[in-house]
Amino acid sequence: MSAIYSATVTAPVNIATLKYWGKRDTVLNLPTNSSISVTLSQDDLCTTTTVSAGPDFTKDHLWLNGIEQEIEGSKRLEACFRELRKLRRALEDEKRAQGDKTVIPLSAFNLHIVSENNFPTAAGLASSAAGFAAFVSAIAKLFELPQSPTELSILARQGSGSACRSLFGGFVAWNMGSKADGSDSSAECIAPKEHWPQVRAAILVASADKKDVSSTSGMQITVKESSLFKERVNHVVPKRFEEMKQAILAKDFESFAELTMRDSNQFHAVCLDSYPPIFYMNDTSHAAVRVVEEINKQAGRLIAAYTFDAGPNCVIYYLEENEQEVLGPLKSVLGNLTGWNKKEKISPFVPTGFETRFLEKLINGIERVILTSIGEGPQDSSAQLIDHNGEPLR
Amino acid sequence: MSAIYSATVTAPVNIATLKYWGKRDTVLNLPTNSSISVTLSQDDLCTTTTVSAGPDFTKDHLWLNGIEQEIEGSKRLEACFRELRKLRRALEDEKRAQGDKTVIPLSAFNLHIVSENNFPTAAGLASSAAGFAAFVSAIAKLFELPQSPTELSILARQGSGSACRSLFGGFVAWNMGSKADGSDSSAECIAPKEHWPQVRAAILVASADKKDVSSTSGMQITVKESSLFKERVNHVVPKRFEEMKQAILAKDFESFAELTMRDSNQFHAVCLDSYPPIFYMNDTSHAAVRVVEEINKQAGRLIAAYTFDAGPNCVIYYLEENEQEVLGPLKSVLGNLTGWNKKEKISPFVPTGFETRFLEKLINGIERVILTSIGEGPQDSSAQLIDHNGEPLR
Numbered sequence: 134m135s136a137i138y139s140a141t142v143t144a145p146v147n148i149a150t151l152k153y154w155g156k157r158d159t160v161l162n163l164p165t166n167s168s169i170s171v172t173l174s175q176d177d178l179c180t181t182t183t184v185s186a187g188p189d190f191t192k193d194h195l196w197l198n199g200i201e202q203e204i205e206g207s208k209r210l211e212a213c214f215r216e217l218r219k220l221r222r223a224l225e226d227e228k229r230a231q232g233d234k235t236v237i238p239l240s241a242f243n244l245h246i247v248s249e250n251n252f253p254t255a256a257g258l259a260s261s262a263a264g265f266a267a268f269v270s271a272i273a274k275l276f277e278l279p280q281s282p283t284e285l286s287i288l289a290r291q292g293s294g295s296a297c298r299s300l301f302g303g304f305v306a307w308n309m310g311s312k313a314d315g316s317d318s319s320a321e322c323i324a325p326k327e328h329w330p331q332v333r334a335a336i337l338v339a340s341a342d343k344k345d346v347s348s349t350s351g352m353q354i355t356v357k358e359s360s361l362f363k364e365r366v367n368h369v370v371p372k373r374f375e376e377m378k379q380a381i382l383a384k385d386f387e388s389f390a391e392l393t394m395r396d397s398n399q400f401h402a403v404c405l406d407s408y409p410p411i412f413y414m415n416d417t418s419h420a421a422v423r424v425v426e427e428i429n430k431q432a433g434r435l436i437a438a439y440t441f442d443a444g445p446n447c448v449i450y451y452l453e454e455n456e457q458e459v460l461g462p463l464k465s466v467l468g469n470l471t472g473w474n475k476k477e478k479i480s481p482f483v484p485t486g487f488e489t490r491f492l493e494k495l496i497n498g499i500e501r502v503i504l505t506s507i508g509e510g511p512q513d514s515s516a517q518l519i520d521h522n523g524e525p526l527r
Numbered sequence: 528m529s530a531i532y533s534a535t536v537t538a539p540v541n542i543a544t545l546k547y548w549g550k551r552d553t554v555l556n557l558p559t560n561s562s563i564s565v566t567l568s569q570d571d572l573c574t575t576t577t578v579s580a581g582p583d584f585t586k587d588h589l590w591l592n593g594i595e596q597e598i599e600g601s602k603r604l605e606a607c608f609r610e611l612r613k614l615r616r617a618l619e620d621e622k623r624a625q626g627d628k629t630v631i632p633l634s635a636f637n638l639h640i641v642s643e644n645n646f647p648t649a650a651g652l653a654s655s656a657a658g659f660a661a662f663v664s665a666i667a668k669l670f671e672l673p674q675s676p677t678e679l680s681i682l683a684r685q686g687s688g689s690a691c692r693s694l695f696g697g698f699v700a701w702n703m704g705s706k707a708d709g710s711d712s713s714a715e716c717i718a719p720k721e722h723w724p725q726v727r728a729a730i731l732v733a734s735a736d737k738k739d740v741s742s743t744s745g746m747q748i749t750v751k752e753s754s755l756f757k758e759r760v761n762h763v764v765p766k767r768f769e770e771m772k773q774a775i776l777a778k779d780f781e782s783f784a785e786l787t788m789r790d791s792n793q794f795h796a797v798c799l800d801s802y803p804p805i806f807y808m809n810d811t812s813h814a815a816v817r818v819v820e821e822i823n824k825q826a827g828r829l830i831a832a833y834t835f836d837a838g839p840n841c842v843i844y845y846l847e848e849n850e851q852e853v854l855g856p857l858k859s860v861l862g863n864l865t866g867w868n869k870k871e872k873i874s875p876f877v878p879t880g881f882e883t884r885f886l887e888k889l890i891n892g893i894e895r896v897i898l899t900s901i902g903e904g905p906q907d908s909s910a911q912l913i914d915h916n917g918e919p920l921r
Contacts, residue, residue, distance in 0.1 A: 342884075360789075361796060364758040391802075398804045402755060406796035408789050409820055416810045426803055490736075 137523055138239060139185035140275035144267035144511040146178040146258055147171065147298045147305060148334065148448045150393040150440060151377050152400035154348075155356045155366060160208070161315040162294040165356065166370040168307045169323065169377050170298045171450065173334055174508030175251075178258065182248040182267035183518035184275050190243035196525045197248050197264070212291045213269060214244070221276040239276055246271070247518035247525045252503070258336070258446070265292030266299030270511040282510065286320040302326045302509035304381045306374070326507050329384050331453040335460060337467070338501040339417045339445035348443040351404065351411045359406040365399055386452055390438035393450060394425075397440040413443050417498025421447035423491035424462065431484050432458055445498075453506075457482070460504070466492050472502030531917055532633060533579040534669035538661035538905040540572040540652055541565065541692045541699060542728065542842045544787040544834060545771050546794040548742075549750045549760060554602070555709040556688040559750065560764040562701045563717065563771050564692045565844065567728055568902030569645075572652065576642040576661035577912035578669050584637035590919045591642050591658070606685045607663060608638070615670040633670055640665070641912035641919045646897070652730070652840070659686030660693030664905040676904065680714035696720045696903035698775045700768070720901050723778050725847040729854060731861070732895040733811045733839035742837040745798065745805045753800040759793060780846055784832035787844060788819075791834040807837050811892025815841035817885035818856065825878050826852055839892075847900075851876070854898070860886050866896030 147170040155165035193214060195202045204210050221240035228236040248267060250260055269289040273280065286297035290307075297318075298305040303325040310318030346354070355362050373392055380388035404411035414422075418441055425439040425447075436455040440448050451459040457479060464473060464481035473479070483489060520526050541564040549559035587608060589596045598604050615634035622630040642661060644654055663683040667674065680691035684701075691712075692699040697719040704712030740748070749756050767786055774782035798805035808816075812835055819833040819841075830849040834842050845853040851873060858867060858875040867873070877883060914920050 359796075360763045361755040361758055361793065361800075364755055369754045395802050398802065399755065399800050402753075402796040402800035405799055406755075406793050408785075408792065410792045410816060412813045412816075415813070419806045419809070422804060422806075 135189045137187045141183040141514040141516045142271040143179045143181045143514050144263050145172045145175045146263045151396050155352050163315050163318050164309045166366040167309040167374050172302045174505045177505035178252050180263040180267040182271040184271040185245045185519045186239045186242040193243050195246045209292050216288045217272045245523045261293040262295040262299045265289045265296035283319045332507040334505050335449040336503040337447040337499045340500045341445050346411045355407045358408040359403045361406045362403045387435040390435040393438040415445045418445045420491040420494035466496050470502050529583045531581040535577040535908040535910045536665040537573045537575045537908050538657050539566045539569045540657045545790050549746050557709050558703045560760040561703040561768050566696045568899045571899035572646050574657040574661040576665040578665040579639045579913045580633045580636040587637050589640045603686050610682045611666045639917045655687040656689040656693045659683050659690035677713045726901040728899050729843040730897040731841040731893045734894045735839050740805045749801045752802040753797045755800045756797045781829040784829040787832040809839045812839045814885040814888035860890050864896050
């Protein structure tokens with residue numbers, strides 16, 4: 134007889150509104166500043182991960198989107214495996230100490246893990262955040278770990294910094310912490326999705342060449358070389374962090390929008406102040422900024438906020454009530470792209486007086502639209518990505 | 528009988544290597560930081576200005592590149608006229624006090640001024656610097672003013688900030704000064720052209736839409752809105768200013784190049800940190816940065832330095848001895864553009880191993896090349912742009 138134990142979890146993508154850029158410890162992924170993000174709906178963007186454990190598995194295996202990954206030598210993956218097994222072992226020891234003789238020694242079994250995204254990796258979205266969040270959550274579920282999401286976020290952080298924020302839904306803060314071992318550098322929920330369920334996100338996926346610089350190496354160049362970076366992390370972000378939390382708690386969209394746009398700009402500014410300079414925004418990104426500004430100008434107030442991660446894609450946050458005003462102009466030029474299927478009611482309408490110069494520049498620069506909303510944290514799933522022999526199901 | 532008195536001067540363009548961005552006084556054009564520039568050869572880029580004065584001229588007139596300009600209401604022009612006439616009047620009074628009865632009351636005459644650039648204004652080069660330098664120099668020549676170029680630079684500064692640096696050749700510093708009346712905010716020569724005559728400049732003129740934001744309004748947005756700007760002007764620039772002066776005096780091209788590139792990047796970084804953000808560099812500019820980096824990588828040392836003003840054009844500084852290594856790859860993709868006529872000896876050669884990805888991006892983005900070198904300050908000229916009746920000669 135050979136038993137297989139398995140569990141499946143889905144985890145979301147998050148897009149920072151106060152950016153994480155810079156590590157004070159590159160092994161533990163400890164950041165130089167706290168950050169804030171919005172978790173996006175798993176209906177549109179999620180990673181599903183099944184983990185199986187069996188006494189007959191001869192080694193750990195991991196398949197991402199159908200391709201087997203090398204685990205040995207990946208310090209990030211090894212750290213996650215090690216830490217999760219340590220927690221499971223402690224749990225097993227504790228149960229045995231309590232006289233429980235039925236405890237299954239999962240910590241001693243090898244694991245097979247299969248992970249699939251419901252969106253193309255090529256979209257350049259932060260798939261590693263969802264990936265490591267699903268990885269940690271799925272193993273924690275299989276291992277029946279009693280740790281809270283905040284405690285698990287410390288493990289996910291070691292896999293990929295921003296993954297710690299994908300352990301929660303709604304609005305999430307990653308507190309940078311101050312301890313050298315990283316035990317206080319963890320995520321927490323500022324407000325759940327239910328606090329402000331009207332928040333929407335439109336992702337304009339830009340056609341891009343190979344990424345300029347990976348974010349891992351990019352942020353270290355900035356830490357080392359930008360003479361403006363210290364000012365950002367020591368003085369600008371701490372204040373902005375509190376202001377953004379307050380704006381979220383007060384559901385003050387205009388403040389939230391301004392802080393989000395300013396912080397995206399400043400993140401790209403310190404990238405540019407690096408040496409050699411790092412460019413993530415391109416001409417299409419610049420045009421998207423101007424389009425959002427024009428949408429806000431037409432509305433006479435801030436109803437849309439752009440933000441850009443380490444790439445040219447534009448994420449626009451807005452509220453459901455302003456959907457027509459925000460998406461109408463975008464649909465007028467991008468309506469032929471995939472992504473509009475749930476938005477038939479949006480009219481591809483450009484208001485009179487709308488400056489269309491930048492809108493037109495999006496036509497050739499954007500290749501895909503993803504329309505989504507604020508979402509929940511990791512969810513248990515009954516899906517199975519691994520068969521009874523421990524092999525990936527396709 | 529009606530006499531006409533006239534004088535003609537030519538003045539150069541300068542391109543900053545330590546950027547001027549931000550005013551502490553917008554009326555007097557007093558900067559928030561000191562800056563440094565290289566004056567470019569007037570063989571390639573210059574403004575020629577003839578100024579005439581006559582007792583019969585009924586009002587001041589100014590023609591720029593054949594088009595008459597409105598003087599009334601232009602505070603910058605009016606300030607220059609007023610200050611120059613004040614200096615002339617003082618000179619006339621002094622001469623009369625010394626018993627000189629032949630002094631011509633030029634300060635009481637109206638002026639006709641004709642100014643022409645030897646390069647297209649559309650090139651987006653800093654023509655206002657050369658323009659105001661020529662304007663002030665020509666009137667000073669006509670008025671036989673005893674003031675030094677540094678003293679005259681204070682007047683040119685009030686016309687256009689960076690114009691003060693075009694009063695000198697070679698390497699020029701604009702000391703920001705500290706007085707409220709601007710009397711110590713003036714330019715001086717760090718080293719004349721003869722100190723380092725091997726310095727060359729290649730200007731890659733980028734095809735551009737309408738400028739994103741004028742530099743006058745752009746710099747005020749940055750001063751007001753960028754939270755990184757204060758760090759730049761208070762801490763980064765003062766140190767960089769001294770280091771760059773030392774690099775110039777020591778003819779240390781590598782240090783000069785690194786400081787120049789870092790400062791260009793930081794100027795654009797604080798533009799991006801403005802709100803709304805200001806974008807001057809575009810995808811072509813980004814590609815030009817990568818090409819310069821590749822040229823330096825191939826050389827194994829810094830032989831080329833990029834810098835960008837308030838627009839997408841790339842100015843590359845290099846030394847004559849490295850001309851083939853710097854221009855060869857550029858000529859390979861841009862050789863069909865105008866501007867190479869004096870550089871037949873440059874082979875359009877791309878070294879083996881040269882990463883051509885970014886080089887190829889220049890093909891569609893650059894529309895003109897200007898190859899020039901370090902040059903002299905304003906020069907007296909025997910040219911005449913005004914006829915005997917005080918009308919522009921075409």
